[in-house]
Amino acid sequence: MSFFGFGQTAEIDIVLNDAETRKKAEHKTEDGKKDKYFLFYDGETVSGKVNVTLKIPGKRLEHYGIKIEFVGQIELYYDRGNHHEFVSLVKDLARPGELSQSQTFDFEFTHVEKPYESYTGQNVKLRYFLRATISRRLNDISKEMDIVVQTLCSYPELNSSIKMEVGIEDCLHIEFEYNKSKYHLRDVIVGKIYFLLVRIKIKHMEIDIIKRETTGTGPSVYHENDTIAKYEIMDGAPVRGESIPIRLFLAGYELTPTMRDINKKFSVRYYLNLVLIDEEERRYFKQQEITLWRKGDIVRRSMSQQATIAAQRFEGSNSESASASAQAKEENN
Amino acid sequence: MSEPTVADTRRLNSKPQDLTDAYGPPSNFLEIDVYDPQTIGVGRNRFTTYEVRMRTNLPIFKLKESCVRRRYSDFEWLKNELERDSKIVVPPLPGKALKRQLPFRGDEGIFEESFIEERRAGLEQFINRIAGHPLAQNERCLHIFLQEESIDRNYIPGKVRQ
Numbered sequence: 001m002s003f004f005g006f007g008q009t010a011e012i013d014i015v016l017n018d019a020e021t022r023k024k025a026e027h028k029t030e031d032g033k034k035d036k037y038f039l040f041y042d043g044e045t046v047s048g049k050v051n052v053t054l055k056i057p058g059k060r061l062e063h064y065g066i067k068i069e070f071v072g073q074i075e076l077y078y079d080r081g082n083h084h085e086f087v088s089l090v091k092d093l094a095r096p097g098e099l100s101q102s103q104t105f106d107f108e109f110t111h112v113e114k115p116y117e118s119y120t121g122q123n124v125k126l127r128y129f130l131r132a133t134i135s136r137r138l139n140d141i142s143k144e145m146d147i148v149v150q151t152l153c154s155y156p157e158l159n160s161s162i163k164m165e166v167g168i169e170d171c172l173h174i175e176f177e178y179n180k181s182k183y184h185l186r187d188v189i190v191g192k193i194y195f196l197l198v199r200i201k202i203k204h205m206e207i208d209i210i211k212r213e214t215t216g217t218g219p220s221v222y223h224e225n226d227t228i229a230k231y232e233i234m235d236g237a238p239v240r241g242e243s244i245p246i247r248l249f250l251a252g253y254e255l256t257p258t259m260r261d262i263n264k265k266f267s268v269r270y271y272l273n274l275v276l277i278d279e280e281e282r283r284y285f286k287q288q289e290i291t292l293w294r295k296g297d298i299v300r301r302s303m304s305q306q307a308t309i310a311a312q313r314f315e316g317s318n319s320e321s322a323s324a325s326a327q328a329k330e331e332n333n
Numbered sequence: 334m335s336e337p338t339v340a341d342t343r344r345l346n347s348k349p350q351d352l353t354d355a356y357g358p359p360s361n362f363l364e365i366d367v368y369d370p371q372t373i374g375v376g377r378n379r380f381t382t383y384e385v386r387m388r389t390n391l392p393i394f395k396l397k398e399s400c401v402r403r404r405y406s407d408f409e410w411l412k413n414e415l416e417r418d419s420k421i422v423v424p425p426l427p428g429k430a431l432k433r434q435l436p437f438r439g440d441e442g443i444f445e446e447s448f449i450e451e452r453r454a455g456l457e458q459f460i461n462r463i464a465g466h467p468l469a470q471n472e473r474c475l476h477i478f479l480q481e482e483s484i485d486r487n488y489i490p491g492k493v494r495q
Contacts, residue, residue, distance in 0.1 A: 170393065170495050171467040177345060188340040192347055199361045199391055201465060239359050241350035247342055280462045 009054065010061050010099070012132050014068070014145045016048040025148045028120050028254075037148040040114060040128070046070055046147075047108035050093060050132045054102050064135040066094040070109045072116070072128045072149075074265045076215055086263050087113060087128070096135075116262050117151040117294070121213045122224045124266045151257065152296040156182050165196070166286050173197035176274055176286065178246070184295040185255050191246035193274065195238045201279040205234040207246060208273040209253060210287070215266045228270075229253050250292075258291045362390040365464055365479070367457035370449045371402075379444060380404050383453060385460065387479050393470050393495050399480040405429075407484055408456055411463075414474035418490050421469050424462045427455025 016022065016038060025039040040046065050068055054061055072087030089112065093105035119126040128149050133142040159182045167173035173196035178189055193205065209229040216222050234244045259268040270292050276284045369384040382402045389397060408426055415423050430452075433442040443449075463469045464479065471492045477484055 168467050171470075179345060188342050190342055190345060192345045194347055197360065200467060201361050201363070237359070237361075239354055239357075241348070241354040243347035243350070245344045247344075278465065280465055282466065 009056060010141055011053040012141055012143045013051050014130050014132050027148045030120060037146050040147050040149050042114045043111050045110050046112055050105045052103050061099040064096045066134050067092050068107045068132045070112060070130055074263055075125045077123045084265055114149040118148045123215045150294055153293040162288055171199045182291040184293050186251040189248040193244045195240055195242045198239055202237050203277050203279050205276045206230055206232045210271040210273050212269050255292055257294045364388045365461050367453055370453055372444050381449060396480050411474055411478045419468055419472050421466050424459055426459055427452045
């Protein structure tokens, strides 16, 4: 997203002030590759420098203004032209004029609200980035720097177990139980399947994790289902009274937190699918939604760099972090 | 608030299983054999019948043991009835083998031993697949096919209740 036109007279790049200390997070790009980006949380300040380097010594750079923007936007793949910006901040760095030599501009976006988590999916992308632009008569020179935002939650107050009796009348009755309804991304699903009536010939049973990405509204809603995991929990034919345990570690799978109706544009929800397969390959299944949330790392008492920064993160802006946890609570309920 | 660092992965409590359930006969016993092909009649009016024997302990079937003789067209009748009345995807029957019924063949056509064995195996797979299907078990045509001496083609289609 940077250079247009023939032969650049200037190069522009963005450097963060805390580039040395800030953690990076891995994030999948649209074409499936994994890249590392600077990690930010809601309420954190984004500050740095914009370096404008003149390529041809002696040649002045005429411009109509230099600015830097902090943008948070949602892109729907089927509607690329329209970006839905939910955060848009601008700082002017230079008024229209002339640069006779390379120059560095400082910028700071203080305590920026970043209400949603970065997400790259099958049909939609939510991203945050800094964009520095030199406006010119014919072609602007601009440079974008993507960052990754993660939304953190703490243990939900209410986290009831899921317990249900389901089946086909006179053929198959089971009672399934999962120990929680809300799991964090490195949690363990502990549960059991109890057989009350088995009149079919079951061959094996598995539990799948399904991710459903929903885009669009009203009549043009589109669901994209993706099976993230298939985990066999039973091999063989059960009889009445038998109880099959479930223990599924989530840390091994590529999961995101549950995202409900983000900016009214998309949702990402997760379901546990219990599947029983009989001798004739017929499948009997029961789907149940679970809520996934992201747990923050535990802050240790030792004064490591991370601890200092993490402490700043929560103390820096009381109003911002309070609104973030309030929204997180709402999403969990 | 102190947060646990290691998740509790202990098994959930469950009722101990009753020993008669654990070691008793399973509730899903259903076995159907298609065997003993017999070719009846002479010349052009020959046809082959197969014995269809069912043993089960499923309560939906009136008889726990039954034995009837059926021919290929009876299986076709069952397939058509189920396709029309039930919501299941009916598995395929072994082929009709029309080519084998043309004249001037070097072999016995549809009465060739190897062909009959092939067909027998296919019919056995077909009927077992259907009879185990919870939705097909409700259909009266299936019960007539498996447990009544002869198939009344003028029967009233409908569902069977336990």
